[in-house]
Amino acid sequence: xxxxxxxxRQRLTRFKALRPRPIKRxxxxxxxxxxxxxxxxxxxxxxxxxxxxxxxxxxxxHIKLTAQGRLKMIxxxxxxxxxxxxxxxxxxxxxxxxxxxxxxxQASTGLKEAVITGVCTVEGQSTVIAVMDSRFxxxxxxxxxxxxxxxxxxxxxxxxxPIIIFTASGGARMQEGIVSLMQMAKxxxxxxxxxxxxxxxxxxxxxxxxGGVTASFASLGDIIxxxxxxxxxxxxxxxxxxxxxxxxxxxxxxxxxxxxxGFVDQIVERHALRSTLGSLLRLHAxxxxxxxx
Amino acid sequence: xxxxxxxxxxxxLDAEISDTDDKERRKKLQHEKNSxxxxxxxxxxxxxxxxxxxKSTRPGVRDYIDRxxxxxxxMHGDRLMRDDPAIIGGIASLDGLSVTVIGHLKGKxxxxxxxxxxxxxxxxxxxxxxxxxxxAEKFRRPIISFIDTPGAYPGLESEMxxxxxxxxxxxxxxxxxxxxxxxxxxxxGGSGGALALSVADRIWMLENSVYSILSPEGFASILWKDxxxxxxxxDLMKLTAYDLYDRGIVDRxxxxxxxxxxxxxxxxxxxxxxxxxxxLSVLMKLSGRSLVEQRYKKYRGIGDCSPK
Numbered sequence: 095x096x097x098x099x100x101x102x103r104q105r106l107t108r109f110k111a112l113r114p115r116p117i118k119r120x121x122x123x124x125x126x127x128x129x130x131x132x133x134x135x136x137x138x139x140x141x142x143x144x145x146x147x148x149x150x151x152x153x154x155x156h157i158k159l160t161a162q163g164r165l166k167m168i169x170x171x172x173x174x175x176x177x178x179x180x181x182x183x184x185x186x187x188x189x190x191x192x193x194x195x196x197x198x199x200q201a202s203t204g205l206k207e208a209v210i211t212g213v214c215t216v217e218g219q220s221t222v223i224a225v226m227d228s229r230f231x232x233x234x235x236x237x238x239x240x241x242x243x244x245x246x247x248x249x250x251x252x253x254x255x256p257i258i259i260f261t262a263s264g265g266a267r268m269q270e271g272i273v274s275l276m277q278m279a280k281x282x283x284x285x286x287x288x289x290x291x292x293x294x295x296x297x298x299x300x301x302x303x304x305g306g307v308t309a310s311f312a313s314l315g316d317i318i319x320x321x322x323x324x325x326x327x328x329x330x331x332x333x334x335x336x337x338x339x340x341x342x343x344x345x346x347x348x349x350x351x352x353x354x355x356g357f358v359d360q361i362v363e364r365h366a367l368r369s370t371l372g373s374l375l376r377l378h379a380x381x382x383x384x385x386x387x
Numbered sequence: 388x389x390x391x392x393x394x395x396x397x398x399x400l401d402a403e404i405s406d407t408d409d410k411e412r413r414k415k416l417q418h419e420k421n422s423x424x425x426x427x428x429x430x431x432x433x434x435x436x437x438x439x440x441x442k443s444t445r446p447g448v449r450d451y452i453d454r455x456x457x458x459x460x461x462m463h464g465d466r467l468m469r470d471d472p473a474i475i476g477g478i479a480s481l482d483g484l485s486v487t488v489i490g491h492l493k494g495k496x497x498x499x500x501x502x503x504x505x506x507x508x509x510x511x512x513x514x515x516x517x518x519x520x521x522x523a524e525k526f527r528r529p530i531i532s533f534i535d536t537p538g539a540y541p542g543l544e545s546e547m548x549x550x551x552x553x554x555x556x557x558x559x560x561x562x563x564x565x566x567x568x569x570x571x572x573x574x575x576g577g578s579g580g581a582l583a584l585s586v587a588d589r590i591w592m593l594e595n596s597v598y599s600i601l602s603p604e605g606f607a608s609i610l611w612k613d614x615x616x617x618x619x620x621x622d623l624m625k626l627t628a629y630d631l632y633d634r635g636i637v638d639r640x641x642x643x644x645x646x647x648x649x650x651x652x653x654x655x656x657x658x659x660x661x662x663x664x665x666x667l668s669v670l671m672k673l674s675g676r677s678l679v680e681q682r683y684k685k686y687r688g689i690g691d692c693s694p695k
Binding site: 328 | 682694
């Protein structure tokens with residue numbers, strides 16, 4: 095018996111040696127060679143982090159993705175056709191410094207706005223997709239985000255396609271005032287029609303999803319998925335702490351908390367997201383065997 | 388000087404005037420009061436309107452229910468969990484027409500305030516409202532909602548019970564209701580907590596009510612990390628009834644006396660009742676389908692964009 099355990103231990107050690115390990119960062123290392131996990135603060139080779147779907151190899155923390163990076167990870171290669179890429183608002187944007195902020199963010203992120211919408215295939219299944227990006231003014235929803243999401247939903251309804259939305263947002267965009275608030279009603283109403291047409295909407299909640307986005311389209315999926323440990327809620331943790339004058343319990347408003355309280359269907363780790371979505375799309379695909387009233 | 392400060396000073400002057408026997412002094416004080424009155428109510432800032440909208444002497448949803456409708460029958464509970472006193476709702480008669488009435492309840496006394504959480508609903512409140520609205524649709528009753536809330540409550544339990552989901556569900560379902568919906572902002576229209584009862588065919592506002600994406604205090608603390616700059620924030624936010632009317636979000640305004648509505652106001656109820664009857668007679672001629680279609684277009688057109 096003893097040699098059997100010894101052999102097993104040796105084999106395990108060999109595999110453990112192959113795992114990505116934190117690396118001591120040297121001052122002379124070129125920029126971008128290492129990625130530091132925002133959670134456990136360990137450094138890893140950026141290539142290893144990227145190969146691991148931007149999940150920290152040390153602690154499993156899901157590092158924030160850019161919208162472009164997310165699309166690349168989910169959509170079949172070369173299948174994306176972007177919709178309404180160059181959409182600009184005709185609203186009055188005279189809030190001090192707002193226009194300048196938009197221009198500088200467009201340059202630094204390579205995005206036009208806080209959401210990318212398009213059509214693509216996922217494991218061969220056609221779907222409309224929308225991906226938010228928290229680098230762009232905290233992924234906040236102003237008139238352009240509301241319009242792009244609404245148009246994407248309407249496109250899906252018209253062509254009888256499912257829609258997948260990846261949320262990452264601090265909520266409605268303050269700088270556009272009441273118009274931002276009304277985008278919550280606009281996007282939810284568009285989803286009502288998609289819903290009524292008997293079509294599938296999968297909402298994928300990523301870190302962080304709060305405020306007006308949680309209180310509109312993010313919560314309206316037929317199926318709601320979340321990434322591990324993503325912060326999801328209506329009010330921000332700081333506002334709640336100030337209101338109730340207590341510190342919040344550990345894990346409050348995290349994906350696991352929402353799952354426990356019945357507001358999320360499943361927490362899916364990033365490496366399994368694409369196959370999960372593919373499988374869900376297949377389960378909802380029209381087939382000769384489906385039941386008709 | 389803000390309106391609030393001016394009103395405090397006027398109250399002080401009133402006390403001094405009634406205390407003094409000196410004719411000369413009384414005349415002087417009276418003069419000071421008059422010029423102060425003219426100054427205070429002559430130019431009302433956005434933040435003054437926020438102050439008026441929040442004033443405890445302002446009529447609340449109960450006043451409108453009692454003075455516009457008859458036979459109000461209140462209904463409680465969301466049938467899932469509990470009753471939320473921050474939202475009041477039931478059936479009533481509007482000049483013989485059965486309607487469903489819903490609104491945020493703030494309460495007048497401190498005890499009432501505490502009981503209904505200062506008009507800040509929990510998810511159960513929104514779910515009760517949705518239950519009543521679905522019921523209104525079943526019995527083909529128009530829905531009238533009165534908006535008066537600082538916002539949805541940011542608390543532990545409200546998050547646990549799905550505040551975001553409850554609001555989202557109301558927004559989506561209100562878009563599909565096949566009966567007329569009229570919303571009247573009577574005080575504070577605070578963010579998603581207000582919107583969750585006001586996806587409507589017509590949105591009306593009282594002159595000194597406000598409707599905004601968040602409170603001016605919240606806005607200032609996010610923008611400048613300083614909640615005390617709320618006054619400045621209010622100017623920037625375009626939250627007054629006039630701002631929203633100009634922007635085309637609000638369909639009708641109701642004028643108020645110079646110092647805002649108070650317990651003694653009478654004419655507002657008559658004016659609002661007539662307006663409701665008139666507007667409902669128009670909306671009730673439309674089919675359920677065209678109501679839904681028009682409501683969709685109303686919101687679809689807000690925040691219009693075009694390719695550059």
